[in-house]
Amino acid sequence: MSTFTEGERECIVRPMKAEEVALAIEWAEQEGWNPGRHDAPCFCAADPGGFFVGELHGEPIGSISAVAYDEHFGFVGLYIVKPAFRGRGIGLRIWRHAIAYLGERNIGLDGVVAQQANYGKSGFQLAHRNIxxxxxxxxxxxxxxxxxxxxxxxxxxxxxxxxxxxxxxxxxxxxxxxxxxxxxxxxxxxxxxxxxxxxxxxxxxxxxxxxxxxxxxxxxxxxxxxxxxxxxxxxxxxxxxxxxxxxxxxxxxxxxxxxxxxxxxxxxxxxxxxxxxxxxxxxxx
The missing domain is CATH 3.40.630.90 (Aminopeptidase)
Incomplete structure (x- = not known):
């Protein structure tokens, strides 16, 4: 668990409980990503400890998945901050927590093309596009x-x-x-x-x-x-x-x-x- 202070407000990043992964899936739907109806339990089966939520005063405001498939490879997804809380550095804290969880593994992600430069700042390099x-x-x-x-x-x-x-x-x-x-x-x-x-x-x-x-x-x-x-x-x-x-x-x-x-x-x-x-x-x- 990690914390940081933003003004007078404290945000906590912690592992999601299995039943909370469905909330991240719902946020993905609101973003227009059209997730699968039964994705949550399948995703949890990949790495039960690899899903994180950002909370502000007990309210979930952001999510990220950082699935550690083995000791060599991990994958990041479901990186979402609720619109009302964007632009405050909260997403970056959630992101850093996930990257730290995956450690020295080779980490993959599928990011929107517009964010490619930002991911590059975190050490990610383009392999190919998915259409x-x-x-x-x-x-x-x-x-x-x-x-x-x-x-x-x-x-x-x-x-x-x-x-x-x-x-x-x-x-x-x-x-x-x-x-x-x-x-x-x-x-x-x-x-x-x-x-x-x-x-x-x-x-x-x-x-x-x-x-x-x-x-x-x-x-x-x-x-x-x-x-x-x-x-x-x-x-x-x-x-x-x-x-x-x-x-x-x-x-x-x-x-x-x-x-x-x-x-x-x-x-x-x-x-x-x-x-x-x-x-x-x-x-x-």
């Missing part, structure tokens, strides 16, 4: 696509680790089992070639992650996922560095709505970005 594509779901089922629940979890965990900077088994178990979820896998001769998750959000649905060994597998998975919600609004957050992923979104009539800057404090993790067709979330990486 949110949005459109109406029109997909096709495929007999070659399986339910992810039929795949041994260890096999999924190994595949995911090759495409994400750190192990995240606790988070994955919660993410693929949340209510209203569609989780599918592409299997070839017993070997995983890709998987994707479609979750229900406050408005429409989001695909993420979408990992695939090649463009054709990515297309097949994506089409099968969105076939489960025909006519609904669907979005996917695509790494700008993956031209095949951008082409996939455009083939499905999706349009870019905004983008973020993926930044790290150290060298970008050695991830095969050509196999990342959709990131998991802007909040947790």
């Amino acid at each position: 949110r594509f949005q459109g109406i779901a029109h997909g096709t089922e495929s007999a070659r696509i399986s339910n992810l629940c039929d795949v041994p979890f260890e096999q999924l965990s190994i595949y995911d680790r090759q495409r994400f900077p750190a192990p995240r088994s606790g988070f994955l178990r919660a993410w693929i089992a949340q209510p209203d979820v569609v989780a599918l896998a592409a299997m070839r001769e017993g070997r995983m070639r890709g998987y994707g998750v479609l979750r229900k959000c406050r408005h429409g649905r989001k695909v993420g992650p979408l990992f695939a060994d090649d463009e054709w597998t990515g297309e097949e998975l994506f089409s099968a996922l969105i076939s489960r919600c025909p006519g609904e609004m669907v979005s996917i957050d695509v790494p700008q560095s993956n031209a095949a992923a951008i082409a996939l979104a455009e083939r499905h009539g999706m349009a870019s709505t905004f983008e973020t800057a993926r930044m790290y404090t150290k060298a970008p993790p050695a991830i095969p970005m050509a196999r990342v067709f959709g990131i998991t979330s802007f909040e947790l990486g």
